[in-house]
Amino acid sequence: MTELLAKTACDGLLSVTAGPFTLSEEPVAPLTSLMPYKGRDKALSAALEAAHGVKLPGVNRSTSKAGISVLWFGRGQFLLVGAGPDGSLAEHAAVVDQSDAWARVRLEGAGADQVLARLLPVDLRAASFKRGHTLRSPLGHMMASVTRTGVNAFSIAVFRSMAATLVHDLKTAMEGVAARG
């Protein structure tokens, strides 16, 4: 059989820099969507804590511990990042592997919120969007997940097929903001 080469979503596209901004690909990690069955949120949260040490976050929030994080990912949906799902989770939620379905990038640099302000119709400034906050909103026309991971760092995910568009849009915005000095 032909030998297939594993490639990341942004292979050959990243990283790029412009002014104070750096865009790089997030390290490859297992991604799993968790969709709790009706009324099972608490049970799922307990199972998550027992198996992975993290609780289920509230709306527009994320939880993380020791390299494993859980993002709120939409109505009734969460994304487990950094660990394969423990079997016990399937008792309380629909558990689906998403590892190769998303392109995940990391935008860093002082004023990174100004870069995202050019692309998303939400307020991502530190006053209202703090470390650990997450949301779903369109980046350009792509349904994105955005999480603040640091003072000047954001983690952004879109469908894998849109990786090149994501990088292009972010790079253009980075250069635009950087050019203003």
Add this chain to the structure above:
Amino acid sequence: MRLPCPICGERDRREFYYRGAALALHRPDPDAGDEAWADYVHLRDNPAGVTRDLWYHEGGCSAWIVVTRNTVTHEVLGAELAEGAR
């Protein structure tokens, strides 16, 4: 125009897809008769004033919501999840 998603909070209109009158939530019984079904499928009110519409938060949390708004003043009066709305 901004819509108050019951889950995400107030968001820009571009995140939402417009479906139409919230009448769609009142689906008649399968044997309700031709008149009721023709009404449900084809007839819509065109109110000057308060109206209830179905919107889909496709750019955000993916919830279907019912937004109450005023077509005369353009006021958005509120929103609720379609799941609990009638």
